[in-house]
Amino acid sequence: xxxxxxxxxxxxxxxxxxxxxxxxxxxxxxxxxxxxxxxxxxxxxxxxxxxxxxxxxxxxxxxxxxxxxxxxxxxxxxxxxxxxxxxxxxxxxxxxxxxxxxxxxxxxxxxxxxxxxxxxxxxxxxxxxxxxxxxxxxxxxxxxxxxxxxxxxxxxxxxxxxx
Amino acid sequence: xxxxxxxxxxxxxxxxxxxxxxxxxxxxxxxxxxxxxxxxxxxxxxxxxxxxxxxxxxxxxxxxxxxxxxxxxxxxxxxxxxxxxxxxxxxxxxxxxxxxxxxxxxxxxxxxxxxxxxxxxxxxxxxxxxxxxxxxxxxxxxxxxxxxxxxxxxxxxxxxxxxxxxxxxxxxxxxxxxxxxxxxxxxxxxxxxxxxxxxxxxxxxxxxxxxxxxxxxxxxxxxxxxxxxxxxxxxxxxxxxxxxxxxxxxxxxxxxxxxxxxxxxxxxxxxxxxxxxxxxxxxxxxxxxxxxxxxxxxxxxxxxxxxxxxxxxxxxxxxxxxxxxxxxxxxxxxxxxxxxxxxxxxxxxxxxxxxxxxxxxxxxxxxxxxxxxxxxxxxxxxxxxxxxxxxxxxxxxxxxxxxxxxxxxxxxxxxxxxxxxxxxxxxxxxxxxxxxxxxxxxxxxxxxxxxxxxxxxxxxxxxxxxxxxxxxxxxxxxxxxxxxxxxxxxxxxxxxxxxxxxxxxxxxxxxxxxxxxxxxxxxxxxxxxxxxxxxxxxxxxxxxxxxxxxxxxxxxxxxxxxxxxxxxxxxxxxxxxxxxxxxx
Numbered sequence: 001x002x003x004x005x006x007x008x009x010x011x012x013x014x015x016x017x018x019x020x021x022x023x024x025x026x027x028x029x030x031x032x033x034x035x036x037x038x039x040x041x042x043x044x045x046x047x048x049x050x051x052x053x054x055x056x057x058x059x060x061x062x063x064x065x066x067x068x069x070x071x072x073x074x075x076x077x078x079x080x081x082x083x084x085x086x087x088x089x090x091x092x093x094x095x096x097x098x099x100x101x102x103x104x105x106x107x108x109x110x111x112x113x114x115x116x117x118x119x120x121x122x123x124x125x126x127x128x129x130x131x132x133x134x135x136x137x138x139x140x141x142x143x144x145x146x147x148x149x150x151x152x153x154x155x156x157x158x159x160x161x162x163x
Numbered sequence: 164x165x166x167x168x169x170x171x172x173x174x175x176x177x178x179x180x181x182x183x184x185x186x187x188x189x190x191x192x193x194x195x196x197x198x199x200x201x202x203x204x205x206x207x208x209x210x211x212x213x214x215x216x217x218x219x220x221x222x223x224x225x226x227x228x229x230x231x232x233x234x235x236x237x238x239x240x241x242x243x244x245x246x247x248x249x250x251x252x253x254x255x256x257x258x259x260x261x262x263x264x265x266x267x268x269x270x271x272x273x274x275x276x277x278x279x280x281x282x283x284x285x286x287x288x289x290x291x292x293x294x295x296x297x298x299x300x301x302x303x304x305x306x307x308x309x310x311x312x313x314x315x316x317x318x319x320x321x322x323x324x325x326x327x328x329x330x331x332x333x334x335x336x337x338x339x340x341x342x343x344x345x346x347x348x349x350x351x352x353x354x355x356x357x358x359x360x361x362x363x364x365x366x367x368x369x370x371x372x373x374x375x376x377x378x379x380x381x382x383x384x385x386x387x388x389x390x391x392x393x394x395x396x397x398x399x400x401x402x403x404x405x406x407x408x409x410x411x412x413x414x415x416x417x418x419x420x421x422x423x424x425x426x427x428x429x430x431x432x433x434x435x436x437x438x439x440x441x442x443x444x445x446x447x448x449x450x451x452x453x454x455x456x457x458x459x460x461x462x463x464x465x466x467x468x469x470x471x472x473x474x475x476x477x478x479x480x481x482x483x484x485x486x487x488x489x490x491x492x493x494x495x496x497x498x499x500x501x502x503x504x505x506x507x508x509x510x511x512x513x514x515x516x517x518x519x520x521x522x523x524x525x526x527x528x529x530x531x532x533x534x535x536x537x538x539x540x541x542x543x544x545x546x547x548x549x550x551x552x553x554x555x556x557x558x559x560x561x562x563x564x565x566x567x568x569x570x571x572x573x574x575x576x577x578x579x580x581x582x583x584x585x586x587x588x589x590x591x592x593x594x595x596x597x598x599x600x601x602x603x604x605x606x607x608x609x610x611x612x613x614x615x616x617x618x619x620x621x622x623x624x625x626x627x628x629x630x631x632x633x634x635x636x637x638x639x640x641x642x643x644x645x646x647x648x649x650x651x652x653x654x655x656x657x658x659x660x661x662x663x664x665x666x667x668x669x670x671x672x673x674x675x676x677x678x679x680x681x682x683x684x685x686x687x688x689x690x691x692x693x694x695x696x697x698x699x700x701x702x703x704x705x706x707x708x709x710x711x712x713x714x715x716x717x718x719x720x721x722x723x724x725x726x727x728x729x730x731x732x733x734x735x736x737x738x739x740x741x742x743x744x745x746x747x
Contacts, residue, residue: 044345047344047345048344048345048743051344051746052744052746055746055747056746057322057328057329057331057344057746058328058343058344058345058353058743058746059328059329059330059331059342059343059344060328060331061344062331062333062342062344062345062346063331063332063333066333066334066335067333067334067335
């Protein structure tokens with residue numbers, strides 16, 4: 001698992017370049033973006049390495065990574081579920097769908113199931129409010145989802161995996 | 164400096180333009196209520212408690228951050244502003260656990276005092292509670308995030324004064340929590356256990372790990388011979404816990420109080436300090452002779468030692484191998500003293516009374532255990548904990564007669580008393596090292612150059628033909644400055660004294676919360692405490708550690724000579740680089 005214990009050489013090069021610049025610490029978010037782009041999430045090991053290489057305290061790195069919702073702290077599941085909690089979707093019962101996903105998967109928003117199969121995230125408006133409430137699983141969009149349907153989507157995926 | 168003419172509550176005053184409204188108000192005796200503000204830390208403006216009305220502004224201003232301007236008219240009180248302040252305080256406590264009666268800080272909690280002084284009598288808002296488990300992984304510092312009001316004083320003291328940056332706010336909004344990186348426990352972080360977060364916390368979100376219960380039990384155990392020994396900084400501060408003015412020396416009363424609590428013997432950590440000096444001066448002289456591993460870095464402060472292990476592991480060869488005075492004395496109690504008294508060391512229970520919470524960690528270090536596997540010090544109580552124990556026992560401290568320490572490990576020279584304040588170890592070491600190096604008796608014992616150190620001081624001391632370059636640093640941000648200079652090699656330093664806490668041990672993480680009229684980390688209070696120690700030193704007939712007759716006897720009977728094989732076995736220790744690495 002060497003790629004999970006050491007940062008990619010391109011990212012290291014980027015950090016080294018940032019260190020040459022004035023206010024090197026202000027590139028922290030850019031560095032974290034690059035890591036998430038490459039690995040899909042920010043692991044503690046990677047963040048610790050960023051702290052050392054950029055000479056920014058780990059607590060600051062951790063503070064920034066947990067402040068912004070965009071940063072993921074766990075790897076995405078094979079099925080990455082994104083649930084719109086924008087106004088229209090919410091009014092149409094997205095909170096009940098969230099509840100259905102939570103109880104079906106046993107995880108909270110931002111988390112990944114222990115079998116690494118499912119991850120759950122919320123998004124803001126996707127711009128298709130007429131289809132509310134909207135759920136996306138990987139690149140597939142599901143419209144006018146009901147709580148029962150949410151559970152069905154999970155079961156279908158589980159069935160496919162077992163087959 | 165340019166001045167501004169302003170009015171505060173209709174009183175005209177002229178103050179420098181660099182002043183904030185809060186500072187200006189203080190010059191005419193108006194203390195605007197505050198919570199997150201701390202004079203030694205950067206301005207946060209997080210709590211909004213210190214709001215005032217400024218004419219022409221349609222919003223209240225935070226007086227801690229707003230600077231004065233020419234012609235400014237400020238109102239610190241009006242029915243509206245008092246109502247707004249009260250609302251703010253009510254909102255701060257709306258998710259606070261209402262368990263004041265069972266809380267450690269009951270009676271000296273800044274939040275409690277604030278709510279009272281602002282007239283919060285009802286709980287109008289009662290919101291969702293923050294639920295966080297108690298974080299007690301550390302040997303020294305426990306963290307109760309449910310009591311946190313997010314004032315960020317701990318975050319600031321850890322970063323700005325100590326340069327550790329261990330704490331940060333994680334997550335956002337209601338879920339915001341102050342924690343080490345990656346929500347690690349304090350034990351798995353770069354925390355150096357200095358306890359300054361405990362000192363600056365306005366509530367009980369940070370506390371020392373209590374050792375009082377285990378001591379009560381030991382005192383009741385008839386099989387145990389229970390010994391206490393008290394650090395120099397205790398005698399200069401304990402009185403504050405009993406409403407005595409800061410700087411009132413209370414050595415004799417503390418000894419009496421400890422005997423009344425049931426301790427079988429009461430010794431003075433100062434004896435350990437004298438011994439430390441003899442060993443450390445010997446180490447210095449050897450290193451000077453061989454010209455190796457200079458500068459010698461002192462090793463009495465366990466907070467500084469852990470800092471070195473996380474942040475400057477490359478400097479470990481420079482650190483003195485001497486154990487701290489507490490550990491030296493405790494080791495002797497379970498070896499030399501046990502032998503002398505014919506008591507099985509396993510039946511001796513040693514309690515250190517310390518101004519320090521890092522000492523609680525120090526006694527658990529694997530390097531500090533006896534070869535048989537038992538600890539040399541069994542428990543450490545802070546000054547605060549001892550004050551509580553004395554009160555809990557119903558002892559009227561201020562009316563206690565004075566009494567003397569037990570002997571032989573209770574006698575100390577004036578040099579040892581200085582250990583409690585910044586520059587003191589340096590001065591004590593110089594008194595002994597100078598005589599060793601020149602072979603002549605010193606005439607002037609007071610080294611004024613290393614006294615009253617406000618953070619960092621360098622000096623060159625002439626000892627015979629030698630010019631010794633010395634430095635004293637307290638607060639680890641200052642330590643970083645001097646250590647970077649050492650690493651850069653721009654000057655040859657010979658001896659550097661490092662103390663984790665501002666002001667040295669007298670400003671330690673276990674010292675009493677400040678009395679009215681002072682604030683935490685107040686240099687004024689530390690000056691008074693230091694003065695008490697300098698006066699004790701001045702009044703003693705023997706003021707050089709190596710002249711302590713009981714130390715001489717100890718070497719004669721037991722240790723042979725400074726730096727002997729036995730001394731090394733018992734009185735010296737080792738250090739290890741630690742993860743996670745700190746950021747310099």
